[in-house]
Amino acid sequence: MAGSHQCPNGAHPFLLLALVFGGAVQAAQIVGGREAQPHSRPYAASLQLTRLPGSHFCGGTLIHPRFVLTAAHCLEDIPWQLVTVVLGAHDLQRLEPEQQRFTITQVFQNNYNSEENLNDVLLAQLNRPAFLGQQVAVASLPQQNQSLPQGTQCLAMGWGRLGTSAPTPRVLQELNVTVVSFLCREHNVCTLVPRRAAGICYGDSGGPLICDGVLQGVDSFVIRECASLQFPDFFARVSLYVDWIHSVLRGAGP
Incomplete structure (x- = not known):
């Protein structure tokens, strides 16, 4: 996996950039999501x-x-x-x-x-x-430094993998996620799907996190694997x- 970096909390996140084999980029989907209504995003x-x-x-x-x-x-x-x-x-x-x-x-x-x-x-x-x-x-942008309280309901989306070792989808996937604060940093928005193995995965990087119709996050990285149930997903906090x-x-x- 390209771009495995040390995370501040000591874990090893796999950046969501796709794997590169012999110059060809292997496309990388939302785990546990659903197909988006065509062209609704x-x-x-x-x-x-x-x-x-x-x-x-x-x-x-x-x-x-x-x-x-x-x-x-x-x-x-x-x-x-x-x-x-x-x-x-x-x-x-x-x-x-x-x-x-x-x-x-x-x-x-x-x-x-x-x-x-x-x-x-x-x-x-x-x-x-x-x-x-x-x-x-x-997409609508937030206000500079706008806060995003824990518990806010958001929508993540992308054409990334269906699981760490799973294939990629043809169609856009989306997933309802909840903003959480544990293990998060001020530069990030972090999300989780409570009690369910679901989340962003390889190839979702760079995609939007939409909360109440506003772009609040840019898909950045996951820790160890997709939809681990142990760690939240990390997004760059757009309001900064x-x-x-x-x-x-x-x-x-x-």
Whole structure:
């Protein structure tokens, strides 16, 4: 597994970046979730290798017609010049008419620390504005430093694996999760599914955590394995980066 880092609490998290075999990225799904209603999450993005259509390796969230927010670790070992961003997708094995495909022209990070899994956020600027409508839309951002109380109900989603050693799905999966505070850090939002082995997994990285209709998290890492029942799932806390996001958007011009 690429990118196994030491976590501050002494455990070894497996970063959700897909496995790479001989240059080909093995796509990596939500564990214990359900198929999303097709195109009901119009802000969800799929990051794929340009030369391998359908080769999903990370998720993302459209937050502006020309910007997708994803995890910094997703592009730590894969040059952004080799990545295609797909919006409006549901079934990644089909060329759906709703899909819009983009290249990346520039990326922006915010002091990403791979050793500590901190500031695991990245903005990817698309080569043209997305056409917005029912199937492709932007997600709402929180207020800067907005709190997210323990017990908040949220929705995680992605095209990642169905289990640590399980295959990948064709269609977007989603899962109801609960915000928890144990083992969490101030830079993260952490979630769990009470009394059930369910959670994010490899390939969900960079994807959205939506709470009350607002983008509150970016899928970052799990500890030891997917849906362990022992550890929460870790997301980068979007509310810490809202001012930075707006500064990048302003700098990019109209």
